[in-house]
Amino acid sequence: MTAAYDALLVDPRASLGWLIEFTAHNVATDLDETVRLSTFGFTSEPSDTPANEPYEARVKSALNFERHMYRRGGRIGRSSQPSFGEIVLVNLDRALTKYTNPAQYLIRGRKVTAMLGGTEDYALVDFGTPLKEGRVKDFVARNGQLRLLIRDLQELFERAVQPNKYAGTGGNEGGAELKDKNKPIGYGDIFNCPGVPIDPANGVWQLHDGKIKSLKAVRDKGLVKTLTTDYTVDLNTGLVTLLFTPTDVRFDFEGDNTGSVYVESFADILERVVEAITGLTVNSTAVTTMNTANSAPCNYWCGTEKISIRQMLDDLADGPGAFFGDNFNAQVDLGRLEAPSGTPAIEFFGNQGIASGNVNNILAGTLEPVATVEPCHTLRQAYQRNWGVQSRDSLDASVSEADKDKYSTEWRFKSDSDATVLDDYPEAKEQTWYGGFSNAADADTESQRKFALYKVAQEVFKFTARAIPFKLGINDVIKITHTDHNLSTGKLFRVLGLAIDADSRKVEVWVWRPST
Template sequence: MSSDWMYLAEIDAWNPATPGVETLRFGSTGYVTTPSETPANAYYEPRIKQPALYRFDAGVGKNTSRGGYGELVLANPDRGLDGYVNYGFDGRALRLLAGPVGSAYSALTVLLRGTCLGVTWERSTVSIRIRDRQEELNKPLQTTKYGGTNSLPAGIDGVADDLKGRVKPLLYGTVLNVAPPCVNTSRLIYQLHDAALQAVTAVYDNGVALTAGATYADQATMEATAPSAGGYRVWLAGGMVRLGSSPAGPITADASEGSSAALRYPGSLLNRIALKAGLTAGEISSADVSALDTACPYECGVFLGDETATATALDTVLAAGYGFWYFDAAGILRCNALTAPTGAPVLTLEEYGILELDRTASGSGDNGLPVKVLNLKYARNGSVQTSVAGAVTAARREWLKLEYRTVTVTDSAVATKHLLAPTLDWETPIVSAANAATELTRLQGLICVRRDTLRVTTRIPDALAATIGTVVRVKVPRLGYDAGRDFRVIGIEQDAIRDRITLTLWG
């Protein structure tokens, strides 16, 4: 570590003796906050040996945002930390701050706000494994389950032999032909969403559309009043439908939540999913949500009928903009559609400040080349059906056989220049053909052209402004960068013990 640069770590841990959470404080050098600072008069014991080898990959083009991870190593030759061996660290918060030696606490930069995964006690060191806040979202979004408490013919909670212990479905945006569970087999009641719906536009029995009746005002009316034979009625507040006749085959439905099309855009869906996962409104970047909806004004939909992780649900939503999500150093959930690097760069890296520079790809394909053929998939069929009732039209039969509709573009210039240019199949939650065509054109301009991916290493103090999604300019007399080329930051590796940071840049 540089002698003119210091690191502070703040680690929450459960003290079983108190019992309660304590904040443990350590530094790469001894440090004490002033009486007027918050925290006041806090002492940071000089034990940091390795201030977190840390790596984050936005997962651009992989439809998987990959949380950051790393390790903080504390010196323990005197066994002074052994008193914490019974403390609980896993799942607790950790912050890493940095700045010039002697800086005021308020002037320090937060490099990382993460979660402790566990602690390894070694001969003369203590190693703390770290993940960023994405770790908190690698657990099921839906935790509410059916109790199996129906006393048939009454109830909407299933019975012990069918739904007990199964999670209730969640529906965000607009979905097509999804299969809801039957929550009352006597009264033929099915649940599409564990909350209110905006509309149920169609219900199908083995592919045949049923006739819609008037909506129900409440659960009691729904249970007491059956629809007409061959029809269905909806209780929107409960996210349920009731059939008027025993089904001949699988029951599926088209449905929407969100009171307007704009509330079914990807940013708005991400916001509601994150709130459902337990984040507060203040922990979600409202500016990013609005920017995502502006960049990708597409009606989308996600149906979750099992114990899907929140992270997976967010990945599905962000596929609408070839995008990614992450938590920033302040612990705020951020989201971005991938866009070309435009606007003023937050920093310019020139040859004198670059320690290493490697161009690892010249395109966004999985082999590092521009994409030749782009197949964008949309209008997901939630229940693929190959055997349906005879009354189903030929066109509908063909629709039901496929999971997605597809729009395609072939870039002849790329195909001519790059004989090994790949094909990309990109699955999205976009609903309409018009929106899919718009996104196809947008993506063609992003990934069917030369897009360099660089790994650039510099000193941490020289690159603190470079965070995920920001624009960085590289200006060196090679690779055509003489006048400078702009890139978007899509990955960060911090090696604080060597005061180095490696940026993965795309542009």
């Protein structure tokens, strides 16, 4: 960001100008074209890139959107929330109507960029990019307007984790029953996996579509088999060949080892999956920060049924209490929800009006509490998922009772509890968190951390403020000082959500802190 752009964001009286670019695929030429529009009429300079390009004044409403750390309506710290918004364009002369005709142009799923700057003596290079890259999800053309419905790049997370499918032609491509089924993918230390019998007549099972780090154990009816005598393994293809006739076979293995680099932390798995399948870039600084906070080994296995990237990452994020999403800068961010601390990015006061600099004012009457779940008196953290649960009756009689418990139970748990919580909160509940932790010690550590956060009341508020909406980001720490809600001495909060109205320069903010 330039100094001119930073100054613009904190000046409540500045005249703002928007530039919008979206990609339209010309069906006739089979080429992509960039459509350039603005709120005020703008032409780039000869020295700009692109040079001498007009941005026609057709933007009526630029970049109204919402972003949330988690899906609203449930407990804090659960599924991720894709961002959404819209851009409204003037189309009284119907000059933009051609972009809505799929026989002429295709715009759904294609790139859109929103740039913000001043309207006078402002060079293209000085414009900031609150939305560096989004996607046109859909459009509505009526009443002399073209509305572009925008989604962030997290839309790409609906793709399958397993990119390849079986051809069903026999051998390593499986029989007819596997045609068009997904090839399995595994990350981390997978326990008691059933694998996929791709050529059972020849004893061939597939654990992972690609290179794995190791095969730790093969068991049939709970009895351990011997390498070479009972089975062979090809670590480069994730294929196991059984040299016996199985009854109820299971496998323990360490999964994806692409490029001989094995990954098993939540952050490292996210980075590999997202970049390999979507082509998006993951914020490397955020990966390092997340690994510093929690680098515990995790695991996840996807069989032949489609598992979306979003579903897998949501499931895994439940372990370390993490979040992830598009940061609107053409990158994927991630982090962990923690109690707010440190120096606030912005300080808000409960006085009506507009302020500049690092101080902002909450509009009168807009600060209000948001309902959330009751505190918990017990928190259970799952670990060592059993990917192929077996009935005790299917196991050999010689298998120990302890092992029968392991092989017949889907999850193991560590827990923390405090009965005195019920004294203050009679409606307190038990919380269960899943995720993908491989080890008991890591689950125990995380159970203690989460319990400290969630055994107390959750203070969640929303409010509306003016100015500097684009200075705020998800997970930022802010400070609120207000005469209401016991905030007179000021408290720190974390930003959970933002709803920005670019035209009015208002932002609705959702914030959270554990009560102390």
